[in-house]
Amino acid sequence: MEKSRPEPGRRTALNRAIYMAILVASILPMGIILGVMQVHLETAYREVLFRSLQEIADRHSQKVDDFLRERLTGVRVLADLQHDRLLDQGALSAQLGRLQSILGGVYVDMGLVDAKGIQHYYAGPLHLENIDYADKEWFRHASARDVFISDVFLGVRNSPHFIVALKIMLRGEPWILRSTIDFASFVRLVEDVRVGTTGMASIINRKGEFQTAADRHHPNEGPELAALARRLFDTTQDVPRPERVFLADDTVYAMSLLKGGEWVLVVQQDKAEAFRGLDDAQQTLRILLAVISVGVLVGGVLLAWRIIDRIDLMEMEKAVLNSQVVEAGKLSALGEMAAGIAHEINNPVAIMMEEAGWVEDVLADMPPDGNRTEIARSAAQIRTQGKRCRDITHKLLSFARKADTEMTAVDVNAVLREMVALCGQRAHTANVAVSMELAEDLPAVVASPSELQQVFLNLFNNAIDAMEGHGGALRVGTRLNRDGEVAVTLADTGPGIPEPVLQRIYDPFFTTKPVGKGTGLGLSICYGIIKRLGGSIRVDSMVGVGTTFEVHLQPHEGTTASMRHD
Amino acid sequence: MTEQTPTQQPRKVLLVDDETGFLGVLSRRLQRRGFDVTTAENGAEALRALRGTFMDAAVVDLKMHDMDGFELLRVCRRMAPEMPVIILTGHGSAAEAEEGMRLGAAGYLLKPCELDDLVRCLSAVITGNQGCSPLAAPPTCTGGTAPTE
Numbered sequence: 001m002e003k004s005r006p007e008p009g010r011r012t013a014l015n016r017a018i019y020m021a022i023l024v025a026s027i028l029p030m031g032i033i034l035g036v037m038q039v040h041l042e043t044a045y046r047e048v049l050f051r052s053l054q055e056i057a058d059r060h061s062q063k064v065d066d067f068l069r070e071r072l073t074g075v076r077v078l079a080d081l082q083h084d085r086l087l088d089q090g091a092l093s094a095q096l097g098r099l100q101s102i103l104g105g106v107y108v109d110m111g112l113v114d115a116k117g118i119q120h121y122y123a124g125p126l127h128l129e130n131i132d133y134a135d136k137e138w139f140r141h142a143s144a145r146d147v148f149i150s151d152v153f154l155g156v157r158n159s160p161h162f163i164v165a166l167k168i169m170l171r172g173e174p175w176i177l178r179s180t181i182d183f184a185s186f187v188r189l190v191e192d193v194r195v196g197t198t199g200m201a202s203i204i205n206r207k208g209e210f211q212t213a214a215d216r217h218h219p220n221e222g223p224e225l226a227a228l229a230r231r232l233f234d235t236t237q238d239v240p241r242p243e244r245v246f247l248a249d250d251t252v253y254a255m256s257l258l259k260g261g262e263w264v265l266v267v268q269q270d271k272a273e274a275f276r277g278l279d280d281a282q283q284t285l286r287i288l289l290a291v292i293s294v295g296v297l298v299g300g301v302l303l304a305w306r307i308i309d310r311i312d313l314m315e316m317e318k319a320v321l322n323s324q325v326v327e328a329g330k331l332s333a334l335g336e337m338a339a340g341i342a343h344e345i346n347n348p349v350a351i352m353m354e355e356a357g358w359v360e361d362v363l364a365d366m367p368p369d370g371n372r373t374e375i376a377r378s379a380a381q382i383r384t385q386g387k388r389c390r391d392i393t394h395k396l397l398s399f400a401r402k403a404d405t406e407m408t409a410v411d412v413n414a415v416l417r418e419m420v421a422l423c424g425q426r427a428h429t430a431n432v433a434v435s436m437e438l439a440e441d442l443p444a445v446v447a448s449p450s451e452l453q454q455v456f457l458n459l460f461n462n463a464i465d466a467m468e469g470h471g472g473a474l475r476v477g478t479r480l481n482r483d484g485e486v487a488v489t490l491a492d493t494g495p496g497i498p499e500p501v502l503q504r505i506y507d508p509f510f511t512t513k514p515v516g517k518g519t520g521l522g523l524s525i526c527y528g529i530i531k532r533l534g535g536s537i538r539v540d541s542m543v544g545v546g547t548t549f550e551v552h553l554q555p556h557e558g559t560t561a562s563m564r565h566d
Numbered sequence: 567m568t569e570q571t572p573t574q575q576p577r578k579v580l581l582v583d584d585e586t587g588f589l590g591v592l593s594r595r596l597q598r599r600g601f602d603v604t605t606a607e608n609g610a611e612a613l614r615a616l617r618g619t620f621m622d623a624a625v626v627d628l629k630m631h632d633m634d635g636f637e638l639l640r641v642c643r644r645m646a647p648e649m650p651v652i653i654l655t656g657h658g659s660a661a662e663a664e665e666g667m668r669l670g671a672a673g674y675l676l677k678p679c680e681l682d683d684l685v686r687c688l689s690a691v692i693t694g695n696q697g698c699s700p701l702a703a704p705p706t707c708t709g710g711t712a713p714t715e
Contacts, residue, residue: 343629347585350678354591357681361598390678 014311019304026296034289038282045278050245053195053254053267053274057244060193060201061256061265064186068149068259071106071181072164074099079168079177086112086121086177087170093123108161108180113139115174124180138163142176149259152183152203152211160187160212187212190265199269204229205262229255229264247271320508324528327521342393349393353386395422409444409556410452412486416476419456423464430464431471432492439479443555445486451529458522459490459549465513466494466547485535485552496543505539576602577692578619582612582638583627583654595681601688609633609641616645622692624651625684627677628662636669643670650691654679 078086078095085091096110109124117134133139142148142165155161165178190212193201203211208226210217228248245254252274254267272279359379366372420434427434445452463474472493481487497505504510506527511520530537534554541547579601583589586607593603604619606612608630615621624642628635635653642651650672655662663674672691675683 346677347588351585351587351591353678354588354595354681358591358595361595386678 011315015304015308018307019301022300022304022307023297026300027293030292030296031289034285038285041281041285042278045275045281049252049274049278050254053199053252053269054245054256056193056195057201057254057256057265057267060190060267061258063189064203064263064265065258067186071179072147072149072166074103074107075110075164075166075177075179079166083168084170087175089121089123092121096123106182106185108155108182110177110179112170113176113178115143119178138165139176141165142167142178151205151209152187155180159184191216193267195267195269196273198273199267201265201267203258203263203265205264211263225253225264225266228253229266320524324508324521324525328525338396342396345389345393349386349389353383353390356380356382356386392425407446407448410447410449411442411444412452412478412488412553413438413442415449415452416456416478416488419453419460420476422457423460426461427464427474430468432464432467433471433473435473435475437475437477439477442478442480442486445533445535445553446556447533447553451533455526455529455551456488456490458526459551462522463490463492463494463547467492472546480555481552483552484555486555488551488553489548490550491546491548493546496545497539497541497547498543502539502541576600577622577688578602578604579688580604580606580612580615580621580624582606582609582624582630584608584630584632585627588627592681596685599681599685609638612638613641613645616642616649621646621649623672623688624649625654625688626651627654628666629655636665639666639669639671652684652687652691 078099082091082095086095092110092112096107099107099110109122109126109128111119111123111128112121113119113133117132117136117139119128119131119133122129122131138148138150141150146167148163148165150163150165152160152162160183161180162183163178163180165176168175168177190201190203193199200216201212202217202225204222204225205211206226208222208224210222228246244256245252247253250271252269252271256265256267257263258265356379360376360383363372363376363379416436416438420436424434460474467474474493475489475491477489477491479487479489501512505523507520508524509520510524513520527537530551530553536552538550538552539547540550577600579596581589581593581596581603582605583592584607589605589607593605596603604615604621606615609632612624612626616624626635626638626642630638639651639653642649651670653663653666653671653674654677655666655674666674673687675687
C-alpha cells in the first residue's frame, strides 16, 4: 500500500505556525488584560495606602501641634493676667496650683528666670530655686526668641517632658517664664498609633533625635529618618510639593511637619505588611492567569491537534484523489492507444478479407474439383477469422471511445450486454460461464455511459480474476426493486471474500492481487462513481461459496429504457 | 460467373482510400461484378478523376492520412452533386455516420465490410438514389457466412 507523504519540511513549519498562532492568539489578549489590571490595581492600592498613612500622620501631628499651642497659650494667658505679681514665690505657686487644678498635672512646674539665667522663682515638685541655666541650651534658645518650646527630654519619673518658655517684661526687666510640661499622655498617643502589626509612629527633631519612643528605635534610625525627612525641611521655592509619603528600604514612611517645622511626625510600616493586600490580590491574579493559561494551552493544543489532523486527512484524501486522477489518466491513455491500434489493424484485416473474397471470386470461375473445394474452404476460413478480428476491434473501440461524461439516460441492460461481450473471450478462457437475466422494461438511469461501463467492467474483471484458477459461474441480473430503484446483481462462485478484507475493499490502494496486477483503485473508483450518481453499492460474500455485488441506481423519472447509449 | 446485365453500361465507381492494397483487391472484386472502377489514393487524385470522368458513385474511406474524408465528401458534393457518395467508416460510431449523412453522403458502411453489402449499397444509390439499408439502424456489418456461388 503506497501512500504519498507530504513533504515533511513544509508540514512541520505549517504545524508549528498553527500551534503558535492559536496559543498566541489565546494567551496574549488575556495576558494583556491581566497585566493592565495588575498595574491599575497596584496604582490604586498604593494611592489608598499612602493616603491613609498620610492621614494618620497628619491627624496625629495636628493633635500634637494643638497641644503645644494650648500649653503655650496657657502660660501666655497666665503671664498676661498676672504680670508683675508673678515675681513672688507664693504667687507663682498659687498660679501653678490653679492651673493644675484645672488641667491636671500637665503643667509640672513653673519658674521665672532672669536675663542672666538664674531662676529666682520656682514653683513645683523639685527644688530648682536659684539654679543657673546660663549655660543651658534651652536658655540660649529662649533668650533669643520670644517663645520657645524645647525638645523632649526625660524628666521626673523618667517621663517625657518639654519646656515652654516665654519672654516677658516684668518691672521693666526681661524675664523668662518657663514651665515644664508633661508630654507623657501625648507621647503615649503617638506611641499607641498602630498600623497593622509593624506600623508605628514617632516624632523626631531635625537632628534626628527621637522625641517619642526612643527606646523602640535603633539609635541610627533617627538620623536616617532625619535624612529622609530632609526633603520636607528644604522648603526652597523651586522644589515642588515634596512627597510626604514614600518608600525607602522596605518601609513605607508618611511624614508630617509640626512645631513650626522643627519636628517631624513619622508614621512607618513595613512594606511587606502594608502591601500585603495588594500582594494577595496580585497573587490571586497570577494564579488565575496561570490556571486560565493552562486551560487555554490545553484547549489550544487540542484545537491545533484537531486542525492538523484534519489537514493530514485532507492531504491524504488529496493524495488519493491525485492517484485516482493519474490512474484514470493512464487508463484513458491506454484506451486511446488501444483505439489507435484497433484502427490500424482494421485496414490490413479489411484487405485480408477482401483478398480472401477475391480468391473465392476467382475460384468461382474455375471448374469444381477437390483442390478448388479445399482452397475455397481455406479462403472462407480466412474471412471468418478476419471477421473475428473485426469483432474484437469493434468491441475494443466501442469501449475505448472518448469518455463521454455527459449525463444522459442510459439503458443499463445494453451496457451490461456490451461489457459481457467485451469480456466474453476472457471469461471463456478462465472457464467462467456467464449468464444474464435482464429484466425487460427496465427504466433508464441518469448516468454517464462511459462511467457505468467502467463500473461494470471493473466488477466483471474482478469476478473473472477471482475464478481464474478453477472456473465458475457469473450471473448477471437486473430488476426493478421494491424501492423503485434499478438493481444490478453480479453473483460469482469464486472463493469469496473474508470478513476483514471485506471491510476494506473500497479503500483506495487496497488490493489482494499480487504486485503489478492491480492498482487497488478499481473498487474505490467504482464506489465513487456510484455514490456520485446517487446510487449505492453493496457486497455480500461467503468464503468458499462466492461473492455477490449489488448496485442500486436511481431511475430516470418517467422513462423506460430509451436507447441512447454511446 | 460475372454479374452483369448485358443491356447495362458498366457502372462507374470511384474508390478513394489511402491503402493501396485495399484499393487493389476491392477494385478487382467490383470489376468482376461488373463495375467500372477508378481508384484514387488521395484527395488530389480523386478530384482529378472526378474532373475527368462522370462517375455513377463514389466510395470514400473517412479515415485517410492526408485528407479528411469529410472534407473530400464536401468537395464531391460541391463538384458533382448528382453523384452519390458512400462513406466507409472504421469504428461504428453513430456520430460519424450522422455527420456524413448530414454532409450529404448517400449511405455509409462499416469497414471492413462484406462485398455483397457494398454491391447492394452501390446498386441502391446509383439506380434509385435511395439510401443504403444500413442507414436505418446503427451500422453493423452483417457478418456471417462467406458468399457462396
